[in-house]
């Protein structure tokens with residue numbers, strides 16, 4: 400039988416569960432997922448392997464009304480990732496009615512000309528999915544539709560088995576032991592950012608970026624990480640550090656626990672906070688913090 404391989408782009412408005420679905424399908428945490436919209440800012444690849452086939456899953460930032468250059472880049476990253484795909488999964492949150500962002504995504508999917516499946520996620524939150532799905536099914540002529548819960552991991556088998564079937568013939572894109580293409584530093588920074596998102600409110604989750612400055616394995620059982628959390632204003636710095644440094648300590652403790660599970664050994668996490676005024680609107684800073692223009 401000929402080898403099959405293809406790209407599946409997970410697109411949708413923010414917070415519908417794209418990253419949660421990616422992790423559930425891989426059986427491993429590759430992308431951070433939080434209850435705050437606009438969690439994912441980059442294209443994140445996760446690879447499913449079979450002896451005779453490969454599916455490259457591409458998690459993308461939620462498409463939204465951008466208010467900063469960062470948001471514009473995130474939207475562009477999502478659209479460019481989808482344009483390269485063999486199949487698009489349009490993820491929606493079935494516990495809520497479609498909104499303007501869902502309609503934008505559907506329109507983009509239709510105009511792309513790429514086969515698109517409607518993935519109705521968060522089915523665990525509702526009793527009667529069928530009573531809610533018409534407004535979604537009417538958004539565009541989807542080739543297929545699935546009802547899933549990424550969090551409870553239901554409905555995933557049918558989704559994946561049909562995805563395997565629909566992949567085109569082709570060569571493997573990635574080596575068979577590769578689960579993701581992201582760098583270790585990127586993942587470590589994301590784990591820190593995840594905890595900032597979990598523990599802060601209002602503007603803070605959207606105004607921060609995390610960069611790993613140094614990462615060394617000091618002993619076989621100890622990794623040292625020094626990372627900087629960038630904020631946009633001095634006032635945010637105070638909030639992030641907290642009274643007597645409590646907030647920063649909490650962020651550090653939680654991120655460290657997660658990283659120790661990832662490395663299966665001790666982690667020393669050294670966190671710093673710096674202010675970079677309006678970094679979300681400055682090309683040079685966006686690039687330095689990992690959000691370069693995806694077209695360049």
Ligand SMILES: Nc1nc2c(ncn2[C@@H]2O[C@H](COP(=O)(O)OP(=O)(O)OP(=O)(O)O)[C@@H](O)[C@H]2O)c(=O)[nH]1
Pocket residue numbers: 411412413414415416417418419420431432433434435436437438439440459460461462520521522523524547548549550551
């Ligand atoms: N109840 C329920 N919650 C879910 C499900 N899938 C995801 N969630 C939750 O929804 C929130 C958003 O999940 P993410 O995976 O970060 O969503 P996303 O679409 O990647 O969001 P962005 O990266 O911001 O675009 C998190 O709190 C998840 O735990 C689901 O099937 N059921």
Ligand SMILES: [Mg+2]
Pocket residue numbers: 417418419430431432438439458459460461
């Ligand atoms: Mg995400």
